[in-house]
Amino acid sequence: MRVLLAEDEKALSKALVTILERNNYSVDAVYDGESALEYLENDNYDIAILDIMMPKIDGLTVLKNVRKRNNLIPILLLTAKSEVDDKVEGLDAGANDYLAKPFHSKELLARIRAIIRTQTGQSNSKLSMGNIVLDQTSFELSSTAGNYRLSNKEFQILELLMSNPNQLISSERFLEKIWGYDSEAEINVVWVYISYLRKKLTALHANIQIKAVRNAGYVLEQKK
Template sequence: MLFRTILNFRIKGSVLMKILIVEDEKDLAKIIKKRLERENFTAEIVHDGEAAVDKTIINEYDLIILDIMIPKKDGLEVLSELREWKDKTPVLILTARDSLEDKVQGLNMGADDYLTKPFAFEELIARIKTIFRRGVKEHSNTLKNGDLLINTVDYTVKRGEKIIELTSKEYALLEYLMRNRGNVLSRSQIEEHVWGYMSGNNTNIVDVYIRFIRKKIDEGHENKFLETVRGRGYKMKVFKDE
């Protein structure tokens, strides 16, 4: 996922920058979401640490706004798990804990910025844009799921140490599945995204290409990434990064 500094950092390609808000104060979370959307970001909300971890496993975000004092798992536990998994998604801690020790701890654990409550929304937006402006992170041009790695800059694919050769359409299909891992994609969704049209189920082109990439990435491996969901479409299973 490549951060682009165009249109005030609001759009990457044709996709809005996606932010996860982890905040147990529901009214505040809604206000933050509304303000972000006013800036043409797209945002999702969760209210506890376990839900935050679950979201980051199956979805990809450009930024996480993370409160510390949240139920089930506190924000620092969430941050620690992300960094243990080598997930380098930028994290902006937004919390009422304003001591120097708290700030140092959060930054040392891998947060990219630390903002204390109460705060001005103008400052929050400015800090978000600053994080994006810092440039491409190591993870920004890679997609990782278990031992499967896609480099979205040079379009290379590896499973473990093996480089997998794909055609342009196979690559486009695999990247689309990877970006939506954990979610079922219908054949019409895949057709529209990869081929730019919907055939109305008059062809089996999606099934053919799924078979091609399944043979290349799954054959000979115990963990199978591609799952057929009967009557609905296809899904890429989620595996913990190795």
């Protein structure tokens, strides 16, 4: 899952990137509203976290511009302000939620999970297919044969596959969605992580498989 973080306090931004990446999110960090708008226009994110008080363009203006473009990306606002009017303005402008500074990292992660669940219509934090379950909170892949805690990239690849069962997903989409538009990663890195996942699925006696479609991509499907 890819996150755009727009926070001008660089020490806080660095800390938040560390927290998010440790919890299996891919993060692009920017430090002003102008950059946030540019990234949101040119890239593909699952959620944006915007500080309200930013240089060049403030977070509320970024939010309003994004919504004017009919971009429905989930947006969480960060604010150091306690005034009710600021929160109301943000929600009325189309924010999905807000979080007042200072906040605990656990609350930030919980707010993100709640927003994503609402957007995707999930009733819980687990994805399942066949005899395999992927826990989006603990990042564990499990079956009755055991469990594995997946690495960041493994988790994101399998989450994308399990969220789109029986659908072809190209290697290019994996790269863009997980590594990022500006990443210098080579296309074969996707195959490497697919290989890791296949080994874990085999060890778990999975009745699902990741099938490669030559020169097209990968599909998660039930074994025949």
